[in-house]
Amino acid sequence: MSILEVSDLAVEFNTIEGVVHAVNGVSFSLDSRETLGIVGESGSGKSVSMMSLLRLIPEPPGRIRSGAAWFESSKGRVDLLSLSKTKRAAVRGRDIGFVFQDPMSSLNPLMTVGEQIAESMRLHLDLGERAARKRTVELLDRVGIPAAAERYGNYPHQFSGGMRQRVMIAIAIACGPKLLIADEPTTALDVTVQAQILDLVKNLRDELGLAVIWISHDLGVVAGLADRVIVMYGGLVAECAPVDELYEQPRHPYTEGLLEALPRVDQDRGEELRSIEGTPPDLYLAPAACPFAPRCSYAFDRCRQAVPPRYVVNNGHDTACFYDLAERRPRSE
Amino acid sequence: MSNVSTADARPLVKVEGLKQYFPITRGVIFSRVVGAVKAVDGISFEISRGETLGLVGESGCGKSTTGRSILQLYRPTAGSVQFDGTELTALDRDDLGAIRPRIQMVFQDSYSSLNPRHSVGKIVAEPMVIDGGYARGEMNERVAELLELVGLNPKHRSRFPHEFSGGQRQRIGIARALALNPDFIVCDEPISALDVSIQAQVVNLLQRLQNELGLTYLFIAHDLSMVRHISTRVAVMYLGRVMELADNADLFNEPLHPYTQSLISAVPLPDPKAERERRPILLKGDLPSPSNPPRGCVFHTRCPLAQAVCSEEVPAYREVRPRHWAACHFVE
Numbered sequence: 001m002s003i004l005e006v007s008d009l010a011v012e013f014n015t016i017e018g019v020v021h022a023v024n025g026v027s028f029s030l031d032s033r034e035t036l037g038i039v040g041e042s043g044s045g046k047s048v049s050m051m052s053l054l055r056l057i058p059e060p061p062g063r064i065r066s067g068a069a070w071f072e073s074s075k076g077r078v079d080l081l082s083l084s085k086t087k088r089a090a091v092r093g094r095d096i097g098f099v100f101q102d103p104m105s106s107l108n109p110l111m112t113v114g115e116q117i118a119e120s121m122r123l124h125l126d127l128g129e130r131a132a133r134k135r136t137v138e139l140l141d142r143v144g145i146p147a148a149a150e151r152y153g154n155y156p157h158q159f160s161g162g163m164r165q166r167v168m169i170a171i172a173i174a175c176g177p178k179l180l181i182a183d184e185p186t187t188a189l190d191v192t193v194q195a196q197i198l199d200l201v202k203n204l205r206d207e208l209g210l211a212v213i214w215i216s217h218d219l220g221v222v223a224g225l226a227d228r229v230i231v232m233y234g235g236l237v238a239e240c241a242p243v244d245e246l247y248e249q250p251r252h253p254y255t256e257g258l259l260e261a262l263p264r265v266d267q268d269r270g271e272e273l274r275s276i277e278g279t280p281p282d283l284y285l286a287p288a289a290c291p292f293a294p295r296c297s298y299a300f301d302r303c304r305q306a307v308p309p310r311y312v313v314n315n316g317h318d319t320a321c322f323y324d325l326a327e328r329r330p331r332s333e
Numbered sequence: 334m335s336n337v338s339t340a341d342a343r344p345l346v347k348v349e350g351l352k353q354y355f356p357i358t359r360g361v362i363f364s365r366v367v368g369a370v371k372a373v374d375g376i377s378f379e380i381s382r383g384e385t386l387g388l389v390g391e392s393g394c395g396k397s398t399t400g401r402s403i404l405q406l407y408r409p410t411a412g413s414v415q416f417d418g419t420e421l422t423a424l425d426r427d428d429l430g431a432i433r434p435r436i437q438m439v440f441q442d443s444y445s446s447l448n449p450r451h452s453v454g455k456i457v458a459e460p461m462v463i464d465g466g467y468a469r470g471e472m473n474e475r476v477a478e479l480l481e482l483v484g485l486n487p488k489h490r491s492r493f494p495h496e497f498s499g500g501q502r503q504r505i506g507i508a509r510a511l512a513l514n515p516d517f518i519v520c521d522e523p524i525s526a527l528d529v530s531i532q533a534q535v536v537n538l539l540q541r542l543q544n545e546l547g548l549t550y551l552f553i554a555h556d557l558s559m560v561r562h563i564s565t566r567v568a569v570m571y572l573g574r575v576m577e578l579a580d581n582a583d584l585f586n587e588p589l590h591p592y593t594q595s596l597i598s599a600v601p602l603p604d605p606k607a608e609r610e611r612r613p614i615l616l617k618g619d620l621p622s623p624s625n626p627p628r629g630c631v632f633h634t635r636c637p638l639a640q641a642v643c644s645e646e647v648p649a650y651r652e653v654r655p656r657h658w659a660a661c662h663f664v665e
Contacts (some may be wrong), residue, residue, distance in 0.1 A: 160619040191596065
């Protein structure tokens, strides 16, 4: 059963230089208990699209131009994008938990870590001070903070980067959410600490039955975590597929290029990496063609004249490309 | 220009017992030294001509400081750095200036390492201006040649850094490093800030330049996959010390030190099937502070194999197998 259905989401930003077309019509759905990985490079729109679901982008300069996001909240099915401010606040933090890349800037430096976790439970779950405190200590312990009761009164700066991310996770799961949205939560961490955090998230996900949207630029992290993956490029969904299929049979030239550009720690030194020539797309231009066409070795005339729709490859796998990578020829019109 | 040949056995760079401490001070007017951050604490290695030594480790392990100390951007607290037989730590400012053209650096952050008010032409020409002895026409020609070499359009020389993308800015930094025909380049996380598709472009460029110009690299990075791809040999650092150093294939196929083992096991693989099989060795806790490193083996607080001896005695850094060094009491 799907708990989130996003259709035709488009987001733009007004800047001095002009309008930035950050997200240009993104659609996807998410089942309960499913983990969806969203990969893409900087500027691909992966963060902006997920942040705008909860209206976490600054408006203005940001503007949601179109779209709907139907979510099964604890109070019924709602469109996140058209909810009133108060109703939105009731969903945010309660039914949907967030973990951001940089815990130092998402935690309040003037509030103890314990109070920050307890705050959301007092607000959303109507817990009294005592009950919230008790539950907070349990949560701190659950996310792997040693001597949890003693750390309740500590401030964020007294924690290491990995520990702060554990605190963020505790806040995100405090009110028993159905959905956890994690925006590059391990990107700023060292690889051994990243391994600890990934292990924790996997355990919590299975234990609490969470649906997860995991935004990352790291194809390795997503390979180990996701059931299904969306690859974004230039504010559009380039490809969407079950995780094994995406890595084994990519059907979008961008996905194929990304996978070939990656060296692997478990394989011997190769001669040369395949690189994707050219530079990322110019988002000041309204999308009128495939955004990847200028860097694509398969591109032909049609790619420069229209935005490709998402062609279904098979059940659960689609690609926004006019070229059929499996058949090695352009698709018939 | 140097020749890549195995016949020349003398290493191009030889580091011995290098220490780089930074003082911790208290008080503003009567400031006094109350301790030291031991960023690099006694490391030794050699780099042969034409090879790439990968230097990996997590943040705060001292890998960037090592690069800067070798270049004498910091004056080392102790130890020796020899470049092509010359002891760099003994040189004064002028003598260092004379040898600098042969040792260059590429920085991680191309925003802060390129002057935003200078055109690309001026940035790339600057080493030649400082070194002196170049005629204007000669310099212009060389700038065009360098831009072409790193895959930029020489016609864009009058543009400014902000007009280029991250990957292109990194190419500008590389062109500048090449201006004086160096033998040795310290690459300090040159691709960490770049997107995956652009990383491959820059790494391929660095490898091509190495082959064409016979360059020697110290490649500092935290991305183990990329280090495996680009390095001839690899050194793993932890809290200011080298834990293990070996030829590329030996280090990744048969890591001996428990820290290296856990580091490699922690890297996610872009392959869902391999990911389901991978069992990372999870380390306990966090990195200790380099201002107060653990006694004995610096890794013992997180080591899955630690015994009593590890908290008492510093393990010797020894050649456990031919060309394979490690610092651990339990490595046979």
